[in-house]
Amino acid sequence: MAALHHTDLTPRVGSLIETDRAALLSGAHAAEIRELLEERSVVAIRGIEIDDEQQVALARTLGEVESSVVGDIYKVTFDRKDNPVGASINRATFFWHIDRTDLDVPTYASILTAKVLTPTGGQTEFVNTYAAYDDLPDDQKEELDDLKVVHCMRTAFLEAFPQPSEKQLAAWARMPEKVHPLIWHHRSGRRSLVLSNSATTVVGMDDAEGQALLTRLLAWATQPQFVYTHEWQVDDLVIWNNTGAMHRVREYDPDHGRLLHRTTLLGDEPFDTRKDHDARQG
Numbered sequence: 001m002a003a004l005h006h007t008d009l010t011p012r013v014g015s016l017i018e019t020d021r022a023a024l025l026s027g028a029h030a031a032e033i034r035e036l037l038e039e040r041s042v043v044a045i046r047g048i049e050i051d052d053e054q055q056v057a058l059a060r061t062l063g064e065v066e067s068s069v070v071g072d073i074y075k076v077t078f079d080r081k082d083n084p085v086g087a088s089i090n091r092a093t094f095f096w097h098i099d100r101t102d103l104d105v106p107t108y109a110s111i112l113t114a115k116v117l118t119p120t121g122g123q124t125e126f127v128n129t130y131a132a133y134d135d136l137p138d139d140q141k142e143e144l145d146d147l148k149v150v151h152c153m154r155t156a157f158l159e160a161f162p163q164p165s166e167k168q169l170a171a172w173a174r175m176p177e178k179v180h181p182l183i184w185h186h187r188s189g190r191r192s193l194v195l196s197n198s199a200t201t202v203v204g205m206d207d208a209e210g211q212a213l214l215t216r217l218l219a220w221a222t223q224p225q226f227v228y229t230h231e232w233q234v235d236d237l238v239i240w241n242n243t244g245a246m247h248r249v250r251e252y253d254p255d256h257g258r259l260l261h262r263t264t265l266l267g268d269e270p271f272d273t274r275k276d277h278d279a280r281q282g
């Protein structure tokens with residue numbers, strides 16, 4: 001089979017792939033897509049009309065699909081009849097995040113396909129967190145290298161829901177707090193920044209100092225040269241590498257029926273690979 005044709009969407013983030021449905025679903029390009037995800041964080045395909053079954057089949061060529069109570073396809077929507085739970089927490093996706101910082105091993109990647117769009121807003125934006133790390137001055141890389149950050153979903157949700165109900169507070173409190181390194185030392189030898197709306201404090205710093213550092217780094221990482229903004233068209237398919245990207249969706253009218261279908265791939269690399277290494281040694 002011919003090599004996969006791809007072009008850069010921006011100099012540092014995102015690749016646009018051109019292929020046909022049969023080739024995509026056959027898995028013939030799976031290894032190349034995984035390589036692009038590693039290098040470019042995001043892969044997009046325009047106008048590839050696939051159904052749910054085909055989306056899950058594509059996902060299985062790339063990794064192990066996360067099954068949830070709703071099945072292999074999660075509907076990203078504010079419509080409660082399509083997604084009773086997710087619809088109430090969608091607002092949190094309007095802020096920069098890495099998925100599943102409440103886990104030691106986050107998800108590897110997600111696939112989104114666009115079904116219904118809004119006339120304005122709803123673009124999904126991605127930061128290449130490898131590139132954002134690579135461009136830091138060397139002295140800062142050294143200073144940040146051993147820092148650890150407390151991640152708490154309450155922090156993430158409070159940003160989206162500043163006046164929560166008791167029920168919301170109770171639900172958030174059930175999600176575990178995690179401590180992750182600020183710099184992800186990947187098994188590949190590469191490093192990336194771990195920033196997210198769940199980042200609460202820096203271990204060993206007082207709250208104000210830690211929050212100032214996290215705010216400064218978020219401003220650094222979200223500079224235009226590290227960001228790709230996907231302007232959706234119906235039948236677009238976008239895959240992002242959750243271990244090398246932060247993402248958010250631009251605010252849109254929740255009553256307009258926007259609907260994307262998501263399939264998520266399980267991860268196998270913990271945020272803290274050094275702890276993993278130590279544990280296996282010990």
Ligand SMILES: [Fe+2]
Pocket residue numbers: 093097098099247
């Ligand atoms: Fe997300």
